[in-house]
Amino acid sequence: MLNPHNTEICIIGAGPAGATLSHFLSKQKIEHTLVDKATFPRDKICGDGITIDVLNVLKRINPELLEEFAAQPEMLESWGFCFHGSNGKELRYDFSKDGFPYPPFFTSRRIDLDNFLVQRLNPAYCNFLSGNTVKSIARVEDGLEILSQSALGGTLIKAKMIVGAEGEKPVVTKALGLPHFREKKNLIGGIRVYYKNVKGFNEGNHLEFFFDKKLLPGYFWAFPLGNGMANVGLGMVSTEIAKRKVNLKKMFEQMLTEHPRVSNMFAEAEPMEKPKGWGLPLITPKRIIAGKNYALIGDAAGMIEPFTGKGIGPGMMSARICSEHLAEALKTKNYDLTSYQQHMYRYYNSEIRAGYGLQKSLKYPMALNTVVGLFNTGALKNWSHQKMVKEWKNWM
Numbered sequence: 001m002l003n004p005h006n007t008e009i010c011i012i013g014a015g016p017a018g019a020t021l022s023h024f025l026s027k028q029k030i031e032h033t034l035v036d037k038a039t040f041p042r043d044k045i046c047g048d049g050i051t052i053d054v055l056n057v058l059k060r061i062n063p064e065l066l067e068e069f070a071a072q073p074e075m076l077e078s079w080g081f082c083f084h085g086s087n088g089k090e091l092r093y094d095f096s097k098d099g100f101p102y103p104p105f106f107t108s109r110r111i112d113l114d115n116f117l118v119q120r121l122n123p124a125y126c127n128f129l130s131g132n133t134v135k136s137i138a139r140v141e142d143g144l145e146i147l148s149q150s151a152l153g154g155t156l157i158k159a160k161m162i163v164g165a166e167g168e169k170p171v172v173t174k175a176l177g178l179p180h181f182r183e184k185k186n187l188i189g190g191i192r193v194y195y196k197n198v199k200g201f202n203e204g205n206h207l208e209f210f211f212d213k214k215l216l217p218g219y220f221w222a223f224p225l226g227n228g229m230a231n232v233g234l235g236m237v238s239t240e241i242a243k244r245k246v247n248l249k250k251m252f253e254q255m256l257t258e259h260p261r262v263s264n265m266f267a268e269a270e271p272m273e274k275p276k277g278w279g280l281p282l283i284t285p286k287r288i289i290a291g292k293n294y295a296l297i298g299d300a301a302g303m304i305e306p307f308t309g310k311g312i313g314p315g316m317m318s319a320r321i322c323s324e325h326l327a328e329a330l331k332t333k334n335y336d337l338t339s340y341q342q343h344m345y346r347y348y349n350s351e352i353r354a355g356y357g358l359q360k361s362l363k364y365p366m367a368l369n370t371v372v373g374l375f376n377t378g379a380l381k382n383w384s385h386q387k388m389v390k391e392w393k394n395w396m
């Protein structure tokens, strides 16, 4: 016996993108349903690096939410980042003396970040069906019928619009019989391992990125999580993984033992889990992310920035933008959400171009080392530092 359920908007997936959309809809007093196959807290393979765009979206939901986020003991303040060139030189930016109200970065295990967002959903407007896996979606005359399955039985959700926030593995496009864009050059393969007893992080908990000749055009990261714990991993564009038949796990081990700086940091470190892999779909305007009665946000829409691999901020930003178009659709009763797609790609136009340009530069170790070397000189370092400070102050 199916449980019937009616809603105007049904969001599939309560990761940062889906949960953020729920927060924005609740803010506009729009009732909706949010479905996730997991029960929270749950893990998600990620680098756990939280960037300034996340802080911006939290503030737009509610400045108090940002304050509350920053006060959580699970959110570790991070005051800078460092690029380690393949020649051993480093380019470090420290923002601790720039008068920011909050640090520009945080780290938080995704089990904590995602749970923080989900715990604060507004039950007055959000009907949250956790532990419910979406099994099928069908178009019907006045919208869609979504069948979800939980341990307690099935639910048949009738909705006017559906938003796919289900992450990297397509559910919505597949069920609706829509093309799902998946090209190797727009996909990064990554692995993550949690470690303890890692030494040598900067006292401001900087995010450390390592570019090594063997790894390029990929990179290795070590992000501190406090008390000697770290999120460690590496990522590489899938075309290169296939072309060079790269074994990411082997490469990861090599970095830990052979890279002079990394091997020092990890001399006494112990892994807390086996390496876990996941895909990072990169933002490209070639991907169709909206149409009649549907929109995609976050990884389901391939919102990851090509150079850094950051996807939490852009995923949450896509949710913010999508919420505007959903509200408009409800007002006008025109449920074609194509305008959201145009808005998104316009908004990220310059980041897309810069991101793929920088990603290309990673193919050439000499070019990368020259950039790291050049930017380390006083005037350029100061200019680039101030440019980031100016841009980021507008975001907070």
Ligand SMILES: Cc1cc2nc3c(=O)[nH]c(=O)nc-3n(C[C@H](O)[C@H](O)[C@H](O)COP(=O)(O)OP(=O)(O)OC[C@H]3O[C@@H](n4cnc5c(N)ncnc54)[C@H](O)[C@@H]3O)c2cc1C
Pocket: 012, 013, 014, 015, 016, 017, 018, 035, 036, 037, 038, 044, 045, 046, 047, 048, 049, 050, 051, 132, 133, 134, 135, 165, 166, 167, 168, 171, 190, 191, 192, 233, 235, 277, 278, 279, 280, 297, 298, 299, 300, 304, 309, 310, 311, 312, 313, 315
């Ligand atoms: C190795 C690695 C490192 C990364 N490092 C960083 C980083 O440091 N910083 C950063 O900003 N980004 C990073 N990213 C990218 C980031 O993890 C993603 O961009 C982000 O998780 C996208 O959030 P989302 O809400 O779109 O999807 P997800 O977080 O994947 O959430 C999707 C949700 O949908 C649910 N779901 C899936 N299928 C169904 C179904 N059939 N029915 C119901 N629910 C379903 C899942 O349970 C899940 O809760 C990294 C990614 C990887 C793989």
